[in-house]
Amino acid sequence: MPQDNKKKKVLLMGKSGSGKTSMRSVIFSNMIAKDTSRLGATMDVEHSHVVFMGGLKLNLWDCGGQENFLAHFISTQKSEIFKNVAVLIYRTETEWERDVKYFEECIEALYSLAQEEQTETDPSAPVVPPKVWVLVNKMDIVGDGVASKKIKVFEEKRDEIERRCGAVGKRFGMDVGRGRGVRCFGTSIWDESLYKAWSSVIHNLIPNAALINSHLTHLRNISSCLEAVLFERQTFLVLAKSGSGLDADPDLDPGASTGTNKTLGNTGAAEDEEKNKVKAKAVMMDVEGLDEVEVANGARGLERKRFEKISEVVKGFRRTCQRNSQPFINLEARFDNASIGLDVLTSNTYLMLVSSEPWVEPSLLMFNIEQARQHFEELTGEQVENPCLICKSHPESKYRVEDSIAEKREEWGHG
Amino acid sequence: MSGYGNERRKVLVLGAKKSGKTSSLKAVFEGMTPKDTIWLETTQQIVKTDFDSILPLELWDTPGSFDLDSITWEEFSTVVYMLDVSQDTHHPISKIVPTFILAYAQNPSINFEVFIHKADHWDADWQDEDFREITGRVMDEIADFSDWASLADTHPNVRFNVDADAWLETLTTEKIRFWLTSIHNYTIYEAWSKVIQRLMEDIYGTIEGLLNTFGQQSSMHKSFLFDINAKLYVAMDINSVESSTFQLCSDYLGRMMVFQSLFDNVPEARKQARSEKAKREGKRDPTQDEDDDEDPEEREWPANVARLGENTSICYWQFTKRLALMSVVSSDVLNQQQGMIEFNVALLRKAILQILEAIGQ
Missing domain, CATH: 3.30.450.190 (Beta-Lactamase)
Known part of the structure; x- marks a missing residue:
């Protein structure tokens, strides 16, 4: 990507009232969940910066969810909003009939801008789509408290989101699907599920x-x-x-208090493992992924x-x-x-x-x-x-280490 | 000292309907979160619960209305009365005054603790004044009590003191105490702490003396002996600090319990891993020969420290499965004299264990 490696633009999108600002306040401003009811609606776009380790800087674009803003984002402001995006975090709920069209339009805007940028810099390389995290909110009130019902609702929703992203990606010649550029998390501001989803976002943005x-x-x-x-x-x-890897597969644990249902929906995933390492790693993490x-x-x-x-x-x-x-x-x-x-x-x-x-x-x-x-x-x-x-x-080491400078140190830390 | 040993101290919790008797018991002694207590059902009959603090207790939760005449007052060490200030207080007060008098007449060693409860309903600025108003009202009603005739009528077997005025004065000055409480903050824990401390009688003074000596020798700002299950303190040293110190320690204790629980299953997993490894290598399972029974004397009790800046560290040393020492100390002192402090902690622990042994715990 042409932009500064350490500055990452993170878009927060979703319908009005879906809890984007609440989520941002709980995670980044140490606000407790019950105080978020005092927050007002977000107007236009609210920018905020969070500096992480090693100068990794997140530019959070909290995009107001009211319809008149939404219409502008995907038309007149399209290039401003969707340019150079590292991650799009889309907040939705399990009931999303009115939301689905807008979601697709956002994804389309995101992918088309990514394609344009790629064409400008290096037309021969394949287009790597910006990552999309979909946080399915208010999982705490889904499934009448029955864990298996909750998992089923979540899985249907996840499959649909992945399918829709895949279809849009295809139009731009991108390979998008489960574990490939799109991830779903079931969340609720009342428990730790939100924290898990955000950890996954940050973890994936850390350069080394x-x-x-x-x-x-x-x-x-x-x-x-x-x-x-x-x-x-x-x-x-x-x-x-x-x-072992940190990034546990969200599919295995769809948010709020569903318990650990590891077998559900996991057997059929076996064939995907070869295709993508992210997924394979996530599955291993369960038990076999642990090292000696x-x-x-x-x-x-x-x-x-x-x-x-x-x-x-x-x-x-x-x-x-x-x-x-x-x-x-x-x-x-x-x-x-x-x-x-x-x-x-x-x-x-x-x-x-x-x-x-x-x-x-x-x-x-x-x-x-x-x-x-x-x-x-x-x-x-x-x-x-x-x-x-x-x-x-290490292959990821960004430092050119010349032998003359480098000390021959076998060990660090313990001295 | 009378009545030590393994005998359970009985604590009778009284109060009007919906005054928060069950909620406060569940929150303090069973660790229920305050916001979950709203789902509790109305108590229909007396529920007795054993709780082992520094002394063994038997807590009696009662329904809002039941026949008080069925109570044998001699059995009880303490009566806790929950006075709900979010409701009318006049009727409950006029009802409880004869009960206190009757109980005291039959059991002169009984203690009364009035929890002026749901105090969070009051405006914080007026809390002290409201508190004084209510305690004054209860005291006056007792001092002015005159309806001896009807009391003697309904309880012909009870002998009331001839010098009623002096007798009632002792009741108000020495027997009844008032506490401002709310389930939503530390005040309910503090009030229950005081209830238990009063039951400890002489050993409270002994333990307080030990904590004072420890605090002086080790330069502690403040030390508490905590009941870790109920998150209340059964003793503290005399150093005066702001009440937030107790809050800070109590909050820290609760969070460390959560932290500790994340590792509950690790030993089992380690054991399993070792036996699997032996199996893979074709060796005999080493875990089979191991003895699971730890010698409690040999056991190393949990201990931890949180540093909050130069002036404050919170230290936790667990003494038994129920009791732990928590101290607040300057971080500099802790860093420079850790060895000496740990040595003093070991001595203090030994002394407290001896006291517990002496009283048959």
Whole structure:
């Protein structure tokens, strides 16, 4: 894409009242769900910026949902709105009869602009469509509280969205379908499902996610840990973790309290796996995706929604601290079955180390976070002065490491 | 000291219909979230619940209207009366005054705790004044009580004191206490904390003394001995701090319980992984020889610290499956003297365990 690699434009679209601004406030402004009823309607487009790790900057375009705005977005303002989009987040509900036409028009505008841009820069390359995340809202009131009903409603909806996106993509010569440029999440502002969906968005936008993953995995191994997890400092969205992939398949867990229904709709997906790695990775994540260290340390026993819950714990406690005019800095804990170190890593991230080894003291974990700090700061910054072996050999490393400069360091972190 | 040992202290919770008896019990002793309590059904008969705090308790939840004459007052250590200020208070007060007098006549060691409940209905600016108004009204009604004839009529077996004025004065000054409470904030936990502390009688002073010594020796701002299941404190040191300190500790405790629960199934998964690995390698399953029974003496109890800036850290040291020490300390002191503090914590824990043993817990 021709634009700055680190500035990402994120469009928030959907009908009026579908909860775009509520969602933005809950995630990015630390607002609690019940206060969102006080928010007014969004006029035209509201811009806001969120700076993430390593200068990754999200430009959020909150596009007002009233019909007269919508009409402008897809006509007179079309190129302004849909140009250079990294992600389109579309908010809808399970009942979307009046919404569906507009959704298709948005997708069409998005894809046609992407195609134009591509033609301008390099007509020979295939067009990579901007990613589309569809958040099916208000899942908390779907299916009369029956989990299986809820899953069924969600799956029908997801299939339809994927089909429609696929059909529009085809017209522009793009291959769009499940796991290929379009993803669906069932969400509700009342629980952690929204957090999960947004974590997935952010995780996919981080430019060197795999490099960070390798570093976290290494840190985990030398610290005798079960996992090392990187959180964004303000939102506490999970950015990356050690070992197996973070991006669990949303299909398996359609939002609010449906329980873990892993087999449903998953058997037929087997043939898709070959075609796309994203999907394959997501399915593996379930149990087989765990790496050896994770399995040996008991990762199978971990709560699936732990990151969402940890985020709630930390953000909730931080709110209580703020009410008492206190900042929250860090936390070290020895629990019955695990030791935790959670500390500031870089200017906009927190790192959590979890060990299930009974002999690992939390203070040791805090020390290791301290030791890892400098390298992570460099890694997510502009320039790496002291590249480690992982940095040198990793394909995603954006740093030209010349042998003369590079120190022969076998290990980093522990020194 | 009288009545220690394993004997359960009986606490009778009274109050008008819909005054929040069941809700407050469920919220404090069963961890129900306040907003879920609106779904509770009306209590139809007396419900007794055992709760093991620092002392074993038997909590009696009662329906709004039932025959108080069926109560044997000698059984009870404490009566908690829920006075709902979102409803009319005149009728409940005039009804409860003779009950208090009757109960006190039959059981001079009984305590009365009046929860002036749903205080969040009041305007925050006038809360103190409203509180004074209600407590004054109850006190006056007791002091001015004169209807001895009808009381003696309905309860011929009960002997009332001859010097009624002095006797009633003792009742109002020494026996009845008032608490401003709401289920939607920490006040209900604080009130229940005080109820339990009063039941501890002499050991409260002993534990408070230990906490004071610990606080002085280790430079703590404030220390609480928490009942971790009910999130209330059974003792605290005498250092005065703003009430928000208790809130902060209580909030932290609740969140750490959630955090800890995320790892509940990890040991089982580790065990399973080891036995699978042995199977793959054709070795004997090592987990079969392991003894699951941990020696409680050997067990390492959870402990954690949250740093909130230079001046404040919240520390948590669990002592038993029910009790934990929570202290607020300057972060600098904690960083510089952690070893000494941990040593003092170990001594404090030992002393408290000895007290618990002595009272048969």
